[in-house]
Amino acid sequence: QVQLAESGGGLVQAGGSLRLSCAASGRRFSMYVMGWFRQAPGKEREFVASIRWSGGSTLHADSVRGRFTISRDYVKNTVYLQMTSLKPEDTAVYYCAGGRSSVATDRASLYDSWGQGTQVTVSS
Secondary structure (H helix, E strand, O other), rough: OOEEEEEEOEEEEEOOOOEEEEEOOOOOOOOOEEEEEEEEEOOOOEEEEEEEEOOOOOOOOOOOOEEEEEEEOOOOEEEEEOOOOOOHHHHEEEEEEEOOOOOOOOOOHHEEEOOOOEEEEEOO
């Protein structure tokens, strides 16, 4: 498994931006995929975005495509989620996750390492 530590959450007004970071450590990542998921109060966890460490191919959920961008810094072992044009419905705890997959994936079952989560609150 890999150890993950998220940061960057906070309170922002609708239309604003935030950048989440996820620092990864503990193993080699060449076969790894990293993802962001979120869970709002009273709702199920949902996929946000995913990226392959090797090659950098990405996948974004329809609900965030064009507003959120996942990226990674190979040297810093850090994955980012740049969030723009934030909406109140983006309010949730955001979790970073790591797993094995040959492609960027929205399948939560393929992720075996999870961070503690960081709160993002978007006010209207």
